Amino acid sequence: MRESNTMLYRIEENNLLSEFTIEEIGDDHLFSSLETPLRKDAFMMSSQEKKEKIASLFKEIMQVMGLDLNDDSLKGTPKRVAKMYIDEIFSGLDPKNKPKIALFDNKYQYNQMLVEKNIQFYSNCEHHFVPIMGKAHVAYISSGKVIGLSKLNRIVQYYAQRPQVQERLTNQIANELKTILQTENVAVIIDAKHLCVSSRGVKDDSSTTITSYYGGEFNTPEKINELQNYLK
Numbered sequence: 099m100r101e102s103n104t105m106l107y108r109i110e111e112n113n114l115l116s117e118f119t120i121e122e123i124g125d126d127h128l129f130s131s132l133e134t135p136l137r138k139d140a141f142m143m144s145s146q147e148k149k150e151k152i153a154s155l156f157k158e159i160m161q162v163m164g165l166d167l168n169d170d171s172l173k174g175t176p177k178r179v180a181k182m183y184i185d186e187i188f189s190g191l192d193p194k195n196k197p198k199i200a201l202f203d204n205k206y207q208y209n210q211m212l213v214e215k216n217i218q219f220y221s222n223c224e225h226h227f228v229p230i231m232g233k234a235h236v237a238y239i240s241s242g243k244v245i246g247l248s249k250l251n252r253i254v255q256y257y258a259q260r261p262q263v264q265e266r267l268t269n270q271i272a273n274e275l276k277t278i279l280q281t282e283n284v285a286v287i288i289d290a291k292h293l294c295v296s297s298r299g300v301k302d303d304s305s306t307t308i309t310s311y312y313g314g315e316f317n318t319p320e321k322i323n324e325l326q327n328y329l330k
């Protein structure tokens with residue numbers, strides 16, 4: 099039995115209501131919404147102001163851990179971390195970094211599935227802030243519009259560069275593709291390794307996590323089979 103004073107979160111999925119404590123949500127890698135949970139004031143501060151603030155806070159974390167910030171090797175770390183957070187590994191939080199994508203007519207009348215496989219990405223687990231790395235495979239069947247192949251990679255990278263959970267990353271990429279390509283016929287498969295599982299916690303170095311989204315025409319055994327054959 100849970101203690102009655104423990105704060106519980108309720109998550110509804112497939113009409114099943116489950117209750118979790120905040121700690122359990124993090125360690126079991128559950129997630130609560132499709133949207134990345136951002137506050138309304140998330141972009142009130144400029145990127146520069148954020149970097150300065152993060153550098154000073156990260157410096158404090160290092161100091162609390164007893165590290166000597168006068169050491170030449172450590173001195174620059176708070177600034178480096180802040181710059182890396184805002185400009186690189188979490189840059190996908192900021193909508194202004196969203197890739198601009200031009201849509202073209204499907205001139206070749208190619209109407210079978212297009213698969214872009216093995217898109218390498220790096221992300222970070224939002225529960226532990228340690229890397230998630232893996233490969234994304236994305237596919238779509240054109241509704242009359244197409245986009246440049248490299249844009250598929252850019253969409254994956256953009257959503258990967260946020261604190262993430264793999265299920266949300268999968269769905270965010272699928273949603274974006276559906277919106278841009280104006281079709282339900284998109285599929286996304288992600289196979290990734292979570293360092294919070296391999297380097298800490300249960301320390302399982304061999305497992306990977308696979309998530310998938312099959313929309314529209316992809317959601318049939320034949321199409322799933324065809325797609326999986328291409329991915330072999």
Ligand SMILES: [Zn+2]
Nearest residue numbers: 223225226294
């Ligand atoms: Zn984690």
